[in-house]
Amino acid sequence: MSKLTSLLAGLFFAGTATAATAVDYTAMRQDARVHDELLGASIAYLIDENCQDLKLRKFRLFNKAMALQSYARGLGYSFREITAYVDSKIEQDRFRAIAEPMLAEMGARKGNEDSYCAAGRAEMEKGSFAGKLLTD
Incomplete structure (x- = not known):
């Protein structure tokens, strides 16, 4: 889960701690x-x-992070609040608990790489936020 922590931190805080x-x-x-x-x-x-x-x-992820950070700051959230939210193990687990069943609904099955690839390609084709963060 440490890579997910890094991803979320990167998306929302872009490395400023x-x-x-x-x-x-x-x-x-x-x-x-x-x-x-x-x-x-x-x-x-x-x-x-x-x-x-x-x-x-990763470059697109960084750009999205900067935009989301700016948005959150515009809502009045402080850097400290943003960091606490992203660093929270509870929040990381909550996002995983939401994302995994969504992927399962898309046909992704644990241990089946092809099913994850198909879900990813479908997201890319739809132009979803997740799809825009992926490349072949």
Whole structure:
């Protein structure tokens, strides 16, 4: 899960670190853009980890991270709050618990690389957030 942690941190904070503190994540969880983009990144990460043919577009991920960070700052979230949210093991586990069943609905099966590749290619074809983070 440490690679997912890095991905989420990279997407949302782009490597600038501050100390994490206890934060109520309710508002962050309820923001549709923040939730959807972090979930999309989680889906792309899981596809990348399970399909050797598809890879994360790291430069695109970085650009998305900068845009999402700017958006969150515009909503009034501090760097500390953003970092705490991304670093939270609870939040990372929550995103994985949402992403894995979504991938299963797309036909991805644990231990079946071809099924993850097919799900990834379908996301790429749809032009979804996750699909835009992947490349052949």
